[in-house]
Amino acid sequence: MHKTTFVVPFFLLALLGQTAQAGVDTAIAQFSPPPDSAIPAGPFGDMVKLGKNIFNHTREYAPKYVGNSLSCANCHLAGGRLADSAPLWAAYPAYPAYRSKNKKVNSYQARLQGCFIYSMNGKAPPLDSNTLLALESYSFFLSKGAPVGDEKMAGRGFPKLPAPAEAPDLTRGKKVYEASCALCHNSNGAGRVVDAKVVFPPLWGKNSYNWGAGMHSVSTAASFIHANMPFGMPKTLTEQQAWDVAAYINSRPRPQDPRFKGSVEETRVKFHPNTKYDYYGQTIDGKQLGNPANTPPASTVPK
């Protein structure tokens, strides 16, 4: 009798332990932002909706600040909702924060300015401009119930890939690109446009992100690609393939680093020291990346 009463609770505990463990994992992985149908009526809801439109159709809704063909939602998939695709609901609660990139404490709006300067190859909308206020309102709306200040929220950013088994290789990367990316993004990286609408975003060239954008780093791109690409087929490339194709994409020409002051070498030393995963200043196929002779200009916003 004694034996039975002892053994049964032990089993139960073990089971409970397992269930609790699984339950915790699921709960962490599944922060879910409110649906769009929860956007309230009234001026705040209008601002949220504007933010959503800017996020999904950035060039159309914020033309003064965008110098390329990209939209925020090209890298932050599902309108900034998707876990492991740098979702807004994990970014918003993590600011204000110190950033080594500009060596300052950044407000959320200041962080968004960085996206416009680099990823959008454009200009920073002024603080408190409707553009930033709308994007902040949309982010705030999506973050309802998210833990403020939790920098390690599950699903935040892109899940960092471990270092590759073999150094990223451009020849292998090109093969991966042709087999798995070119159908959508085009062999020349220019993406595809239908009826003046960008369907598949350009990955390099004058209409893509510039040399200062986070995505130009091979490790960031590899992490994004492995978790999210091909679109709708996440994690189907091997980790090595993700590294190789990220290296291929990020060793093509793209708009100048906005911090460039005239010397490729100075810019490389100051802002691109990680020569292993950063091709700025390196010579590929006989051309030096970042050299103004074969580099589209930074911040090409129409005047």
Add this chain to the structure above:
Amino acid sequence: MNNHHRHIHITAMVLGLGLTLSPWLTAQASSAESIGAQIAAKGIGSVPACATCHGMKGQGNPQASFPRLAGMGADYLAEQLTDYAAGTRNNPIMTPFAKQLTAAQIHDVAEYYAHLPTAKVSALPTATTAQEKMAKNLLVHGDWSRTIPSCFACHGPNGVGVKPGFPALVGQSASYTEEQLNAWQQDHRPAGAGGLMAAVAKRLKPDEITAIASYLAKIPVQ
């Protein structure tokens, strides 16, 4: 070719009549589109004219589930004919015809249809029933909780297609679209680039497939 001739040539192409009306154009028959136009309008060998079932303008025949071909990407169309010939895309009508075409003829007829006018959509119809709302939501937004991307994210704004690889979804009959989604679910059609289309189709529920096919067929095409 002078401007006058070029104008007539293009007009004839747009009408889908190609060589047949303009004997003097026979001299131009070396171009891929012209040979393609000939196959489309008259057939070749024992292969009947594509227009017999797919319409004079490549618009398809909704009553019989024969798909629209006009304005689809050349790569997409050529891949279908190749798949029919190989038997990997399952279709008792198309397979024997496709088997008789050479690779060059497949290329030419695909180019011909790719150059016909693309489907245009001015606006999506309002979704009123629950079924329509479900369909429109999947088409426009997808369902990322099941890794279903928006259909329009790859098939272009309002489903008009993205050349060369992504066919238009609009301008097709509900029965055709439903058959295709079911074919992917049952591995009766090649999985598409990277296996994406079969994977996405398999994530859809049967009522979603019916709803999507039916809503897409209601989108007016110019």
